[in-house]
Amino acid sequence: MSLSLNTILHGDAIEKLNSLPKNSVDLIFADPPYNLQLQKDLWRPNMTKVDAVDDAWDQFSSFEQYDQFTKAWLTAARRVLKNTGTIWVIGSYHNIYRVGTLLQDLDYWILNDILWVKTNPMPNFRGVRFANAHETLLWAQKKKGAKYTFNHFTMKGLNSDKQMRSDWVLPICTGAERIKINGKKAHATQKPEALLYRVIASSSKPRDVVLDPFFGSGTTGAVAKKLHRNWIGIEREESYVRVAQERIDAIDAGEYREDVYLAGVKSTEARIPFGTLLTSGSLHPGERLWFGKRSDIHATILANGHIQHKEMIGSIHKIGKALKSAPCNGWDHWYYEENGERKKIDELRQRIRREMVKKTE
Numbered sequence: 001m002s003l004s005l006n007t008i009l010h011g012d013a014i015e016k017l018n019s020l021p022k023n024s025v026d027l028i029f030a031d032p033p034y035n036l037q038l039q040k041d042l043w044r045p046n047m048t049k050v051d052a053v054d055d056a057w058d059q060f061s062s063f064e065q066y067d068q069f070t071k072a073w074l075t076a077a078r079r080v081l082k083n084t085g086t087i088w089v090i091g092s093y094h095n096i097y098r099v100g101t102l103l104q105d106l107d108y109w110i111l112n113d114i115l116w117v118k119t120n121p122m123p124n125f126r127g128v129r130f131a132n133a134h135e136t137l138l139w140a141q142k143k144k145g146a147k148y149t150f151n152h153f154t155m156k157g158l159n160s161d162k163q164m165r166s167d168w169v170l171p172i173c174t175g176a177e178r179i180k181i182n183g184k185k186a187h188a189t190q191k192p193e194a195l196l197y198r199v200i201a202s203s204s205k206p207r208d209v210v211l212d213p214f215f216g217s218g219t220t221g222a223v224a225k226k227l228h229r230n231w232i233g234i235e236r237e238e239s240y241v242r243v244a245q246e247r248i249d250a251i252d253a254g255e256y257r258e259d260v261y262l263a264g265v266k267s268t269e270a271r272i273p274f275g276t277l278l279t280s281g282s283l284h285p286g287e288r289l290w291f292g293k294r295s296d297i298h299a300t301i302l303a304n305g306h307i308q309h310k311e312m313i314g315s316i317h318k319i320g321k322a323l324k325s326a327p328c329n330g331w332d333h334w335y336y337e338e339n340g341e342r343k344k345i346d347e348l349r350q351r352i353r354r355e356m357v358k359k360t361e
Contacts, residue, residue, distance in 0.1 A: 005209065008221070008233040010241050013213040016234045017076035025080045025232070026149070026208035028087040029199055029220050031191060032073065034095045035059075035066045063098070070095075071102050073213060078106060080211065081142045086111065086149070086203050089138045090191070096136045109144035112166055113137065116195060119171045139203070149208075154201050154264030164202075170194050179217050179243060186243045187217040196223040204229055206261045218244025228256045272349045274316050274330070275305030282348040289316070289334040291323055293342050299334075307334075316345070 003024050009016045060066040077087060087108065089099050103110060114137040121133040141148045155164035170192060177193065179186040196219050204210055206228045212220035215233030217240060224231035225248055235241050277283045278301070285303040290296075299309040299319055309319050316330025324333075331349060335342040 003209070003232070005230040005232065006221075006225070008215060008218070008235055008241050008245055010235060010238065012236050013234050014072050014076050017073065017080055017213055020080045020232075022079055023082045024209065025211045026082055026085050027200070027204040027210045027229075028077050028081060028085070029196065029210065029212050030073075030077065030087065030089045031189065031212070031214050031216065032070065032089065032091070032095075032099075033060070033066075033214070034092050034189075035063075066095070067098060067102065070099055071106070074099075074102055074106055074108075077211075077213060078108065078142055083143045083146050084148055086139060086141045088199050088203070089140075090116070090135055091138075092132070092135050096138065100138055103138060103140050107144075108140040108142060110138055110140045111148075112139045114139065115167045117167055117169045119169060120174065121172065137199070149203050149205060149266070151202055151205075151265050153266075155198070157264050158198065158201070164198075168195070168198060179247065181243070187240060190217045191219050193219055193223050196220055197227070200224055200227055200229060201264075205265050206256065206258075215244055216240050218247050221248045222251060225251050225253050228253060228261050272352055273305065274345075276352060277345065277348050278303070278305060280352055282352070283336060283345070287336065289336055289345065290342055291320065291333060291335075293335055297323060 003021055060069065081087060089096075089103070091099055100110065100113075116135045116137060118133050118135075121131055124131045152163075156162060158164065171194075173190045173192040178190060200210060200220075200223055204227075207230060209230045209232065210220060210224045211232045211234075213234045215221065215235035218233060221231045221233050221244060233244060235244065278285065283301055285301055287301045288298045289301060289307060290298050291309075297309070299307040301307055302313070305315075306313055307316055307319055309323070312319055312322055314322075316334050317328055320328030320330045320333050331346040332344065334345050336345055336348070337343075
């Protein structure tokens with residue numbers, strides 16, 4: 001089966017995952033059945049019934065059956081995930097520890113666990129336990145040590161320019177965002193878009209493929225579309241497919257603009273060694289580089305791609321680090337002279353990158 005982008009696949013999650021091409025998906029978000037094991041109806045103090053998750057898709061006869069189901073879909077998900085891809089799985093105390101064990105058994109490498117702290121959780125009406133005010137998200141990569149996407153600066157931007165922590169304080173899905181049919185919830189476990197915004201924005205890039213094997217009301221697809229990611233949903237319940245499709249069709253994501261949607265996303269541009277500036281003729285051995293636009297500190301370019309400042313010889317980064325007594329990205333600190341004006345050597349690197357792109361067009 002080919003990769004059908006921006007489409008809901010109606011059917012069983014495991015079967016549909018096994019029909020997709022190997023190594024074809026950049027990011028998976030999974031909101032599987034929690035196996036809540038509810039024993040009886042829940043009632044509020046005013047004797048109104050709680051609209052709990054009692055759907056057939058959340059019911060399993062035993063932990064063993066649930067583990068078999070979880071292992072099967074996680075195995076199928078791993079097959080379609082790229083080696084550089086990551087997976088998010090959300091759950092509660094009912095299931096997340098079993099999911100975490102199976103993730104590790106299947107050789108996923110867990111990167112983080114995130115606590116979604118709910119600002120408006122449902123109370124424990126009987127007063128016999130603590131109010132369950134959070135859910136847990138496990139974030140794992142397919143292959144330990146492989147490169148993966150994490151947009152650190154995007155997350156800082158969403159968090160008042162502070163590094164985002166692993167506790168996310170967000171409200172549950174209520175109000176106008178909650179999809180209802182004839183006054184009733186269209187889906188019992190609809191997740192808030194704010195939660196998926198962080199998941200997708202943190203660990204994917206525009207045009208990446210985001211897959212949700214338990215699509216439900218389509219929150220993953222809705223947010224992916226708004227962020228200009230490609231998406232694939234898998235859903236076995238026909239009623240949910242209709243709800244999700246109608247929801248996503250109504251979204252106008254607007255025109256894609258790199259300056260808007262690549263902000264905070266780590267560059268994937270080709271790596272250009274400093275020596276390429278010599279082999280391309282952009283710079284020449286014997287020329288001077290200046291450590292700052294107005295600094296008197298300078299170094300001489302050597303024919304082997306290193307630079308020399310007094311007795312020190314090394315890369316633009318190594319010599320810069322010695323001069324700053326701190327980590328240094330040499331591309332940002334060394335300047336060359338052109339027509340009497342000092343310019344960052346990074347400008348030369350960008351010229352070479354643009355020329356490389358033109359050659360491939």
